[in-house]
Amino acid sequence: MKLASYADGSRDGHLVVVSRDLTQAHFATGIATRLQQVLDDWGFLAPQLEDLAVQLNHGKLRHAFPFDPDKCLAPLPRASGWAVVMADGAVRRDAGQFAGPHQPLRAPAVGEVALAAIAGDLSPASDTAASLDALRLLTLAVDWRLDDELIATQAAPLAVTPDELGTAWRTGRVQARLHALHNGSKQPARDVDAQPGAALARVARLRALRAGQVVGASLGALDLTLTAGDSLHLDLKTAEGSSLFGALDLDIAPLAPTDLS
Template sequence: MKLASLRGPGRDGTLVVVRRDGAVFTPAPAEFPTMQAALDRWDESEPRLRDLASRLERGEIPGEPLDPQKLAPPLPRAYEWVDGSAYINHIILVRKARGAEPPETLRTDPLVYQGGSSVLLGPREDIVLHDARWGLDFEAEICVILGDVPLGTKKEDAHRHVRLLCLANDVTLRNLVPGELAKGFGFFQSKPATAFSPFAVTPDELGASFRDGRVHLKLVSTYNGALIGDPEAGPEMHFSFFDLVEHITKTRAFGAGTILGSGTVSNVDRARGISCLAERRMIETIDEGAPKTPFMKPGDTIAIEMRGEDGLDIFGRIEQKVVSP
């Protein structure tokens, strides 16, 4: 099942059910006007939404043409946006880039931060760069959207709480990161609004590609019209989404409508490219002594997408352009 949120009439948008090819949609039942309303009553909404999706797929009900420009993020505002860093290769490279050593618990204790969730970007919204000196970077990620998750949830039970999956561009201002982390209190100004894919899908839409809490497909990033990375998202995700759920619920519960990110998808094999510019800059530093690739500037574009084994575009395409204020 594929879901999306149209912009308006209120801040939380209007929930719609989308055909698998992403071309047409039908409104969700009136009882579930928004994605959050559906998540809050998932036991009731899920079968109703699935029935609509099946009827739409079979052509039993009419569908309206879908314009991605009119889409908000699947969750226009979320109760929480928690981002992990589950790919060891990415951690090592970006730490080297800022002259920091990886933590001693690199392989045993996940890294997570809590981002801003009241203002999220839709899949076609521009990235406004207020100061080029901040070092704008994209980060291509996979996310899960959770239902209610109790405190102390174990990874063996985490799958029960995964409602949907989507993609994200976790925008980062790289040159603000070192100063913030030096304070010992984490990211804040260096993490502006995150953008999300047009569609959020139920795990069964990925079939066997979603297993062991990982998505075993390529995440494709196109920068300024050219392929810049297509890493395999599954094998090198050291901490699965189920591991991350266990980690974040150690001391507190989470409400339905929490988004949990994988962190930047990254492979050791350089042939798979990169999912953020910081990695390319670090590789250039290792090979040539200094970075050559600049950070993003007005006019630059980034697109992020993922296709299934059947070639179908699963989540729709994030397409963003960097603009001046």
């Protein structure tokens, strides 16, 4: 299933189920209003959301509406924590506040992309197999840094269960291509081969994880620096060209007149 959090004036947004083709959505109000509720009671609530998703995909929900990514917050705006496992195994931590997929920045930035695994409860020292069992949802995230200081973490609009990834999900690995447009110009696509279970297990070596912890498997830095007035479009897609998590669109605010004086 594919899940998103629509902006409604609250900190966490309102949970919606999104159709497989990303065209339709339906509020999950009768089941849960926030994604964290689902993560806290996954065994009971997730099957109900799956049933809702099946009905939505078959066009059987009378109150479905067109899905609008512009209305999305991050799927889990306030996670239990955010940790990124780097290529060398080092772990970088942050509080877990996620900006939405279209939230602008007000400063130049360098981006570090990660496949983000949203976990259920996970015991300390869990191995990769146990960590995969605790894997609930996946999304795409970018840490934006200025002078090596984290200024924002941005998440794609959708969090999806691994079974929704189709051919991009193979024996615990996500294999896809990262596509980017910088100021409207296509950048070289990047092949992605990430192991979210291994990333979760790496963090679980250090401590137990609570439901709602997000762990990123680093996909490396973006090969560009965004400056004032720039725009960036990022989308992780299958080999067939289907978007896995919806696109992230970032604008860097242009310099104010006072900044130019």
